[in-house]
Amino acid sequence: MSASTDLFIIGGGINGTGIARDAAGRGLSVRLAEQGDLAGATSSASTKLFHGGLRYLEFMELRLVREALREREVLLRAMPHIAWPMRFVLPLDPLMRFEGRTPVSRLMSVVMPWARGRRPRLMIRAGLFLYDNLGARTILPGTSALRLKGTPEGAPLQDRLARAYEYSDCWVDDARLVVLNARDAAARGTDIIVGARVVEARRDGDGWTVRLADDRSFRAKVLVNAAGPWVGDVIRDVAHLPSTERVRLVRGSHIIVPKLFDHAKSYFLQGQDGRIVFAIPYENDFTLIGTTDVDHTGPANAAVCTPDEIAYLCRFVSGYFRRPVTPADVVRTFSGVRPLYDDGASSATAATRDYVLSLDESGPACLHVFGGKITTYRRLAEAALAKLAPHLPHAGGDWTAGVPLPGGDFPVDGARALADALRRDHPFLTPGWANRLVRAYGTEAAVMLDGATTAQDLGRDFGATLTETELAWMMTREWAKSGEDALWRRSKLGLHMTPDQVAAVDDFVSSRRAAA
Template identity: 80%
Template sequence: MSQATDLFIIGGGINGTGIARDAAGRGLSVRLAEQGDLAGATSSASTKLFHGGLRYLEFLELRLVRESLREREVLLRAMPHISWPMRFVLPLDPKMRFAGRTPVSRILSVLMPWGRGYRPNLVIRAGLFLYDNLGAREILPGTSTLDLRQAPEGAPLQDRLTRAYEYSDAWVDDARLVVLNARDAAARGADIIVGSRVTEARREGDGWLVRLSDGRDFRAKVLVNAAGPWVGRVIHDVAHLPSTEGVRLVRGSHIVTRRLFDHPKAYFLQGQDGRIIFAIPYERDFTLIGTTDVDHDGPPDRAVCTPEEVDYLCRFVSGYFKKPVTADDVVWTYSGVRPLYDDGSSSATAATRDYVLSLDDKGAPCLHVFGGKITTYRRLAEAAMAKLAPHLPGAGAAWTAGAHLPGGDFPVDGAEGLAQALRRDHPFLTPDWAMRLVRAYGTEAAQVLGGARTAADLGRDFGATLTESELRWMIRNEWARDAKGVLWRRSKLGLRMTPEQVAAIEDYMARERVAA
């Protein structure tokens, strides 16, 4: 059995890897175990946005919105390869009546009983004013007004929609965010174990004994339960701890269609049920639509986008676009389960998206992580370390706010220049290929390509610009274990691959595992 580490973290999603990175950078010894693949569940199934949560203002979650808004620009500077600013168009529908019951809607029903069921434009503008001013904003422009009859953003929308607001948030590649946090944690000394489940964790003396499904045992001073949708199972079935705290599993499903519009902006669409849906440019040739909010029963890893959810999302966006969207337009769906803290809300939509950190220090400390948004993962990690500080007296100070993730050491607006430089050094790259590599690897793209002067130098071509050189990089540096992890998490090239190409990648990776 190895020497005890300071922290043992259960879960390789964004919260687990974010805490691992933060702790390792403070000089602590860290070990993390993930039962499947990094970002294998909730953390690769988000709407892929760094956003303040405009919708959360209706639930008066001002602290969460403020923290999220402040984080957007911190994160944009740290990872300009996998995250970038995006403008959102919010069409104003004067006839939109909604059935939502939020704190704000209840207040409005008292103040404006004649307008019950409406979300007045004045209220929307007030919310956007708060959105512009609650957080420090230097990179992202503020809200503006659009005349949809003249703006290109109005072209795909139905003619009744003539005005819109346009505001700022940011895009992020969620799964790559997790992988890069794990890589940075490992570079700072953390041991990242992928594909091995924690089967038992028990207090022994002043620490924890942790047993993995591969038979290995480890010791740690502190246990961190960042198991996402499995946080409750770890509490009760793995660590056998008494706890009355609960987790509410809420399924969020998305659909991907062929591109519905030709500009780079996204749409924020209001529904009659009080919910909102995003329609976002995705992987150049597609549109991402989501998300649903449905209480989830059953194992978290069995979450799928149901036919009913596909129909709901299609009907929702068809209420705005001139060309109806149907199930036949859908090329891919994905679904994830959000492990929200059970605050007793009446509906999945109303349940808080804020994180809750619960410390059990009746013996060796164990920190349970409930909920959280991808936008606030870094702040969550800082809060976790602050909570554990009395038990980790050797930890250094907070440091992540100004630190780049691997490959992110270039300006926020520098991706185009980086892609041009990559093409100068590797003339065989097409513009789209070069930009894809920059968006995945940033300044490390040159390392992925090595000294290649021709495409043949990169080895086998698996299709859709995925080469043997890049595949080996993912295997050796990013813990990639199978074709699904390569094509749907570390990249989205699965959208462009044939079944035969996928099988070839799987076969290659199986042979690499045997050779290793």
């Protein structure tokens, strides 16, 4: 039995690692256990955006949208290597009709009966006005109108699409965000345990005893259930707590296809079913398309993009782009299960995306985390610590706003200068290689390459600019335990590698772990 900690956190996704980092920075002792890999489930299967959620305005989720919009620039400043501003093109489709189901669309059908079955231009512009002004913007530019004919933005679109609006949100590497929060938490004293499933948590005197599948046991004053899609399983089967609260599992699936356009902006596309889908530049050579909203049944770790979802996303974007997208074009899919709070909404699309923190004080405290958006993870962590404050009276105050994550200590617009400096110090780097390292590691890229004067100094070349030095960094500093961890969560280099190269990475990681 190890020494007792203030917090034991179940779950190594963005909510668990965000709470761990915040708590450790307040001077609390923290231990976190993740059953698989960090960001191994929902937190690596997002649409990779820091965004306010323009669509959520239709559901009157004003508090959530306002909080998320204000967070975008706070987060940009803390992680300019893994997050950056992105412009989104919203084409105005004169033929679009949909069945309105949202509170705003129902109201508009009364106020503007002539626009029934549409999101009229006035409604879209009003929503974008709110989007620009609900949050305090100093970095991100506001909305502008576009005439698409003869422009790079209009070139890949069908001829009927003549006008559009363009607005701002942000891109983020979701899985690296989780890993960097875990690294910062560990640097502040958190014990991060990866590949360790919690099988029992029971109240024991004035605290909790937590047992892992390998029979290790730990003590803690407070238990935090941030298990994501498994939050209900932890309540019922691990902690054996009575609860009437339920989680609603909603699957979001994405497809990746060869790139559909050559510029760096994304598209926000409206569907006849009232949903929206993004088409986003991805890994230089690809376009990321998503997401769906489908109630998920069965195990959370069995989420896959079904043939119906693939066909749906292909049909959706083919209604906008000149070049049709077919299932045969899809090079990879991924799906995540959102653990939303079950608010009784009639559809998966209408279910709230806001987070709910439920505190059980019938004995030593236990906090259950439902839902949440990746954009508001930092605020969720602050709210969680505020809720637990009576049980942790020696904790410090809020501190994370403006404090960079590892490698993020450079200006928001400084990535290019950092890549140029990296190439000056290591002339063997190609521009693309240097830029990739900066976008993954920021100022720590120079630490990784320290002393290297040739590419051979970095050890074995696995392809796609992945070297033995970088792979060892992922294993020793970022908890990577398999080739999949390295190629699909610590990076996305698996998209650029051959099957033989992927197998070589798997073999290297396995051999190194066996020798450790």
